[in-house]
Amino acid sequence: MAKWSRFNIVSVVLGFGFLYLPIVLLVIFSFNESKLVTVWAGFSTRWYGQLWHNQGLLDAAWVTIRVALLSATCATVLGTLAALALVRYTRFRGRVLFSGMVYAPLVMPEVITGLSLLLLFVAIGLDRGFWTITLAHITFTMCFVAVVVQSRLLSFDQSIEEAALDLGATPVRTFFAITLPVIAPAVFSGWVLAFTLSLDDLVISSFTTGPGATT
Structure with a gap:
């Protein structure tokens, strides 16, 4: 079985990171206390609670x-x-x-x-x-x-x-x-x-x- 080179490993990691890192960040910031997406103000589920009232x-x-x-x-x-x-x-x-x-x-x-x-x-x-x-x-x-x-x-x-x-x-x-x-x-x-x-x-x-x- 052929071993992967460092270039192939780095390429795969960067490719998957480019595809899935924005999704992971979106999930994390959905629990942000702040109204601003760019500012992290602590963990909170308040926005999920307000979702059911919209x-x-x-x-x-x-x-x-x-x-x-x-x-x-x-x-x-x-x-x-x-x-x-x-x-x-x-x-x-x-x-x-x-x-x-x-x-x-x-x-x-x-x-x-x-x-x-x-x-x-x-x-x-x-x-x-x-x-x-x-x-x-x-x-x-x-x-x-x-x-x-x-x-x-x-x-x-x-x-x-x-x-x-x-x-x-x-x-x-x-x-x-x-x-x-x-x-x-x-x-x-x-x-x-x-x-x-x-x-x-x-x-x-x-x-x-x-x-x-x-x-």
């Missing part, structure tokens, strides 16, 4: 969680169906266009996605609020679910499904009794990824939010 922040957090739960669930269903279509039906008219539309949000900048959705909602006259944010989050998280589920379906043994069909099971029952339980870990992973991305998003939410739907 109704505006609590309302925004509740909107964020609702958007994340709903968008992640819808994106998981649509992403799983899209992955099934791309893996099981390799030849159908418009497949290239369909796959391109599914994977476009992966490479498209968030600013472009948010602005495009904003123009769409304005063009169709849809008032911006909770539902526009949810639709926007479904749009850009569905592709991540599709990628995760598709990677699992590519290694799926279809002979199990064929055996179930030969024994008289309908395609729908075969999917829910055979296919879905096998790919369930990938589906759940896609849901968690979509939920996390929804919580993390700021740019697209700022374009598609409206009165009463502050995240």
